[in-house]
Amino acid sequence: MKMRLALLMVSLVVASLLGACAAPQPWVKPYERERLADPIMQFSRDALSDKHREHVRVVREGARGATGVQGGGCGCN
Amino acid sequence: MDATSLRLTCLVGGVLAAGAADAVTLPEDQAEAMVHVYSGGGVTASGPALLVRKSLADRVSMSASYYLDMVSNASIDVVTTASPYRERRDQVDVGVDYAVRDALITLSTSSSKEPDYTAGSVNIDVSQEVFGGMTTVTLGYTRGTDKVGKKGYGFIDNAKHWQYRFGVTQILTPRWLASANVEAISDDGFLGSPYRVARVFGAAVPERNPRTRSSRAIKLRTIGDIGDGPTRAAVRAEYRYFWDTWAIKAHTAEFGYSRYFGDAWLADAFVRFYTQQHALFYSDNALTETAYVSRNRQLSSFNSVGLGAKLSRSFGRVQGKYEVKANLSYELVRFKFHDFTDSRTNSPYAFSANVLQVYATASF
Numbered sequence: 001m002k003m004r005l006a007l008l009m010v011s012l013v014v015a016s017l018l019g020a021c022a023a024p025q026p027w028v029k030p031y032e033r034e035r036l037a038d039p040i041m042q043f044s045r046d047a048l049s050d051k052h053r054e055h056v057r058v059v060r061e062g063a064r065g066a067t068g069v070q071g072g073g074c075g076c077n
Numbered sequence: 078m079d080a081t082s083l084r085l086t087c088l089v090g091g092v093l094a095a096g097a098a099d100a101v102t103l104p105e106d107q108a109e110a111m112v113h114v115y116s117g118g119g120v121t122a123s124g125p126a127l128l129v130r131k132s133l134a135d136r137v138s139m140s141a142s143y144y145l146d147m148v149s150n151a152s153i154d155v156v157t158t159a160s161p162y163r164e165r166r167d168q169v170d171v172g173v174d175y176a177v178r179d180a181l182i183t184l185s186t187s188s189s190k191e192p193d194y195t196a197g198s199v200n201i202d203v204s205q206e207v208f209g210g211m212t213t214v215t216l217g218y219t220r221g222t223d224k225v226g227k228k229g230y231g232f233i234d235n236a237k238h239w240q241y242r243f244g245v246t247q248i249l250t251p252r253w254l255a256s257a258n259v260e261a262i263s264d265d266g267f268l269g270s271p272y273r274v275a276r277v278f279g280a281a282v283p284e285r286n287p288r289t290r291s292s293r294a295i296k297l298r299t300i301g302d303i304g305d306g307p308t309r310a311a312v313r314a315e316y317r318y319f320w321d322t323w324a325i326k327a328h329t330a331e332f333g334y335s336r337y338f339g340d341a342w343l344a345d346a347f348v349r350f351y352t353q354q355h356a357l358f359y360s361d362n363a364l365t366e367t368a369y370v371s372r373n374r375q376l377s378s379f380n381s382v383g384l385g386a387k388l389s390r391s392f393g394r395v396q397g398k399y400e401v402k403a404n405l406s407y408e409l410v411r412f413k414f415h416d417f418t419d420s421r422t423n424s425p426y427a428f429s430a431n432v433l434q435v436y437a438t439a440s441f
């Protein structure tokens with residue numbers, strides 16, 4: 001009996017947890033993303049310009065990486 | 078399970094449940110042509126760069142770029158310990174992007190050649206949109222191999238690099254987004270210059286660097302639309318923290334502002350602050366004998382401040398054809414070294430650099 005009660009309790013807790021997992025829903029709908037699509041809202045706009053600036057920095061600074069740009073650049077001097 | 082873990086579990090569950098969104102879009106077809114100039118501290122590096130990107134069958138986008146650096150080097154290291162020189166570096170990158178449902182898979186390769194240094198790498202990046210397109214998760218890996226040479230000796234050594242990166246970009250509101258990126262890089266091999274000298278008890282000796290290095294970097298970025306009515310404008314802020322096994326620690330902060338003037342003109346302004354603490358084995362003039370010693374300015378304690386501006390002029394989109402833009406970008410950077418002495422003046426070294434870009438882009 002005790003075992004059954006414990007099982008029931010566990011089932012109820014798991015069910016309530018799963019129920020809570022229905023949220024959250026995406027709160028910015030695709031039709032609300034017009035401003036986000038503007039070029040001024042992009043972290044990286046022109047690939048060649050970013051590549052040059054990144055190269056200028058990486059050959060002079062000790063820090064590197066996590067630039068958010070795809071690809072690894074080159075280990076050149 | 079405490080409240081925090083429950084919330085976390087729910088968020089992950091919700092994100093996975095909302096995974097089915099519209100298919101990801103390929104980067105648009107583009108051509109870019111640029112002339113770039115870096116001038117500062119006795120070094121001038123300039124040249125052209127080209128990029129072409131073209132999609133095939135709505136699923137695949139291919140890109141190729143070429144980048145040339147013509148370098149004239151009379152930096153403080155060169156004028157105080159060797160003779161000024163000129164050299165050329167050619168870099169070619171080729172990539173292919175493949176769109177599968179909400180994911181974009183990018184394979185690319187890069188090759189750079191100098192008379193005494195070649196570097197090659199292969200990259201794979203996967204970008205996946207989740208949570209109704211509000212969240213983008215990226216994963217990337219790079220494997221690089223360099224050959225290190227010395228004039229008169231040919232190629233004498235090599236270096237290998239492994240890069241692992243992970244990023245998340247999140248739409249927060251219809252006008253605000255943020256991203257977090259982390260990257261771990263490991264190097265193995267010859268990680269210095271065969272020409273550079275260190276100073277020990279005032280005497281010049283060849284530098285000695287460790288043959289391994291491992292670094293971590295984390296970068297947080299946010300960008301927000303602050304336009305009102307017909308005025309379109311945005312502000313952004315970025316911060317990166319870097320640390321490695323050579324005991325270098327660095328902070329980078331950048332702030333930018335972008336604003337349209339009418340439909341044709343777009344202006345950007347930014348300021349960037351960088352500061353780092355020197356590597357464990359860096360010394361301006363070592364007064365003890367150690368296994369490793371370097372007087373490479375890149376590993377010293379220094380800070381830099383960059384102030385930049387960019388102006389873009391759009392010549393409009395020709396219906397069903399292309400849009401052409403002309404761009405001019407300039408940055409003034411001031412470097413100030415704390416423990417690198419200019420032996421000509423016996424004071425800490427400092428210099429200013431100019432970074433100029435003139436380029437045209439065409440989107441199809």
